[in-house]
Structure formats: C-alpha cells, structure tokens
Amino acid sequence: MKDVYVNDGGETAVDAPPISEWQVADQPRDKIFQIGSGRMSDAELVGLVLGSGVRTRNGSLNAIDLARQLLNRFGSLHGLSLRDAREFATVEGVGQARAAQLAAVLEIARRIEAHPGVPRVQVCSPEDVVSVFGPGMRSLQNEIFRVVLLNTANYIISERTISEGGLAASIVEPRAIFRQAILDNAAAIVCLHNHPSGNPEPSQEDIRVTRQLVHAGQVMGVPLHDHIIIAGKRYTSLAERGYV
Secondary structure (H helix, E strand, O other), X not given: OOOOEEOOOOOEEOOOOOHHHOOHHHOHHHHHHHHOHHHOOHHHHHHHHHOOOEEEOOEEEOHHHHHHHHXXXXXXXXXXXXXXXXXXXOOOOOHHHHXXXXXXXXXXXXXXXXXXXXXXXXXXXXXXXXXXXXXXXXXXXXXXXXXXXXXXXXXXXXXXXXXEOOOOOOOOOHHHHHHXXXXXXXXXXXXXXXXXXXXXXXXXXXXHHHHHHHHHHHHHOOOEEEEEEEEOOEEEEOOOOOOO
C-alpha cells in the first residue's frame, strides 16, 4: 500500500504532481519574487533548498512534499537546525546531495546569528549622518552621490553609491535611487554628495534634484529625510534649509 501525503489544501494524494505542473503563481521559485521569502511557508523554503522532487518506493514526491516529510520527522525548522546531514539523509528520498545542501544552509544561518557583523547605526540628525559618512567623503576629488537607506527607526540598512562624476557634478537618476530603496525594503532615505571645491552652499541643480527626490519619495512612499552636501569639514543640510 502506498503512503498518502497531505497537500496545503488538506487533500490527500499519492504520486503528487511535480511543482512544474502547478500554477505559476504557486510555484515557490516564482512565489518568492512575488510575495517575498518572509511570507513563504516553512515547507516552501525547505523545498527550495532541496531543489527537486524524487521517486521513492511509495510513490513520487515533489520538493515541497519532501520538505514536509523532513519537518514532520524533526518537528520544525528549529528541530532541523539541531540535526546534521547524516540524519537528513536517513529520510527516504532526501539522499546525500540534498542533505548536504540543507545542512549547509542551516550552518550559514547559525554563523550569521553567531557573528551579526557591525553594530547597527541610528541616524536622527544631519550631524549623525555626517559623522558616519563625512570622513570618507570630505577629501574625494570627484563628486559622488550616495543614498543611505533607513528602516522605520532610522537605523542604517545599507548605503549605495548612485553616481560618480567629474570635478563639477554627478548625474543623479531618481529611478536608480528608489529602485535600490525598494529592493532593500527601506522605509526612508537620506541622500548626500560632496563638493570637492570645499563650498558647502547648494547649487540651483542641487536644489532642483532635492525637490525632484522629495516628490518621487512621496509618490513611492519612501520619504527623503534629508539631502546633505559635504564640503571638507563643513556641510549643508537641505532639510534644515527648508528644501525637504
């Protein structure tokens, strides 16, 4: 008698259809791009790591069904994290290659947790931003434009160099700025660029770009908190000047 497996709808099935035959919107590889990994089920995430289904003596299993068998055997994702590749390989259909992949992913997660990296930095004023980025920008010979991506509590998620120009100006594309903000799930941004001339006063082009970014941020739902000009050891906050 063949084993019976349970799908997400609670229905039982033998020889579950391969994931490639599912509706595209339900296939994990497409779904993760549409809704994000945070909204995927444990079985879907483990299934993506396993990669493909397998035929066992009890019938065919797709990757999600195989993931469910692992989760049932070891209880949960936490239960999986306490096991090693040899134990995963004892589950029928997993095999050494899939067991090694899963063990590697879990080990990566453990190492990230053990070594979280540099402390998070919160920026609540122009001075905070300048203290972080000013030392690396004040002596540059060419003008560069950077965007600092923030979460809802104004902690820095990351920063990106958007453009690098000559001695006079850099070309700024709002589309590139907000594309990066959306990819990094930023709640707000701060922009900054340097004036190699040492003059911290904003040009008319600086003001125009700032107003353009303010408008784009309102449309995208990712507000611009400030646009800061760094010139040597001096700086100008366009938010303090009333342009943001």
